[in-house]
Amino acid sequence: MMVISSDLSLLDNTSGREFELFIIDLFEKLGYSSTVTNRSKDNGFSILLKQGEYIIAVQAKRSESELSFTSVQRALDSLKKYTAQFAIVVTNNKFLSSAKQLAKIKSVSLIDRKKLLDLIELSNLPVNHKKDLIFFCEKIRKDVIKHEMDKQTLQFLGLDVPKIDHSLLTKDAYGRPYPLNNKKEKLIDIFKEIRGDEEMPVQKDILLNFMEKFPLMYGTRNESEIFLTDMIKELMIFKLRDDHYNLV
Numbered sequence: 001m002m003v004i005s006s007d008l009s010l011l012d013n014t015s016g017r018e019f020e021l022f023i024i025d026l027f028e029k030l031g032y033s034s035t036v037t038n039r040s041k042d043n044g045f046s047i048l049l050k051q052g053e054y055i056i057a058v059q060a061k062r063s064e065s066e067l068s069f070t071s072v073q074r075a076l077d078s079l080k081k082y083t084a085q086f087a088i089v090v091t092n093n094k095f096l097s098s099a100k101q102l103a104k105i106k107s108v109s110l111i112d113r114k115k116l117l118d119l120i121e122l123s124n125l126p127v128n129h130k131k132d133l134i135f136f137c138e139k140i141r142k143d144v145i146k147h148e149m150d151k152q153t154l155q156f157l158g159l160d161v162p163k164i165d166h167s168l169l170t171k172d173a174y175g176r177p178y179p180l181n182n183k184k185e186k187l188i189d190i191f192k193e194i195r196g197d198e199e200m201p202v203q204k205d206i207l208l209n210f211m212e213k214f215p216l217m218y219g220t221r222n223e224s225e226i227f228l229t230d231m232i233k234e235l236m237i238f239k240l241r242d243d244h245y246n247l248v
Contacts, residue, residue, distance in 0.1 A: 004029065006120045008113060011062070011092050016043030019062035023047065023090060029123040030133045032056070037078065044071070046078050049133075056133075057084040061091050068196030069098040069206075072108050088137060090116060098194045104144055105209050109137035183217055183227070184236060191237075191247055201244040 004026055005011075011022060016039070024034045024047065032049040039045045044061035057078035059071050071089050079087040089095075089103070090111040103110050111119055122131055190210045194202050211224040218224045228245065231237045237245050 003124050004120050006117055006124075008092060008117065012064075014062060016045070016062055019043065019092070020045050020060070023058075023060045026120065026123050027058070027133075030131050032133070037082070044074075046074065048078070048082055048084065054086075055082060055084040056086045056088060057082060058087075059089045061089075063091055063093045066094045066096045066196075067091050067099055068096050068198060069102045069194055070196075070198065071095075072099050072102045072106065072110070075108055076106055086134065086137065090119075092116065096193075096196045098196050100144060101193065101210065102206060104141075105206075107141065109140050110144070111137075111140065115140055184231070186214065186217060187211075187227075187231065187237075188247065201240050201246040204243045204245060207245055 004022075011019065014022065020036065020039075024036075027034055027047070027049050032051050035048045035050070037046045037048055042061065043063065044059065047058040047060060049056040049058060057075055059075035059078065061067060061071060067089070071091070075087040075089050078084065087106075087108045088111060089099070089108060092113055094112045095103075095110050100110065102108070119136065122133075122136060125131055190207065191202060194206060194210060207228070208221055208224055211218045211227075212221055218227055228237065232239055235248055237247055239245055
């Protein structure tokens with residue numbers, strides 16, 4: 001079986017269809033049969049990988065810019081539609097923070113430019129070597145979760161300060177309530193982080209999942225919902241329907 005090239009500069013200059021064929025060859029070398037289920041106009045496509053009864057939903061995209069959470073959402077849609085056991089997003093580029101956060105919440109493996117090189121290396125191993133795609137993807141997910149818990153996050157939440165009662169929700173590390181303007185600014189940042197550069201409504205569960213990362217600021221999930229209701233009354237955000245919000 002031929003060796004797959006690891007020269008990603010060549011891959012960057014391919015068309016969406018050529019990138020599709022490259023990805024299919026890559027996964028087939030790992031022992032999976034591939035079926036393309038959908039193609040989009042932005043050099044993206046969806047694949048179902050099968051090995052016996054095991055099904056993996058893949059969203060792949062050759063892109064000149066970093067991918068937003070939309071690519072992860074498409075993979076989740078395929079996972080649900082085809083009752084797959086696993087979801088992967090693969091690209092020749094990188095992922096925005098919004099994509100990483102949603103992938104972490106929903107247990108989706110993100111294969112960016114660097115990890116794609118590792119995957120190519122795995123596929124090129126001799127046939128007598130074990131080429132475990134699931135183990136490869138699980139390791140990526142664990143690394144992302146570990147990496148996301150950095151010092152900045154701990155400092156922001158006040159968890160690096162000793163002898164602080166963190167049961168005092170909606171207060172900072174020193175027991176002072178967060179000013180309303182700070183909470184509003186953080187909510188705008190959360191919207192931007194989820195949406196990337198795309199002006200689109202945000203699903204309620206996704207928004208609340210992001211707000212739950214800042215319990216010292218927004219409190220419990222129920223309190224976050226109350227805060228969103230208050231922001232609607234103040235005309236800061238509006239509710240398109242029961243499960244979608246957008247900034248005014």
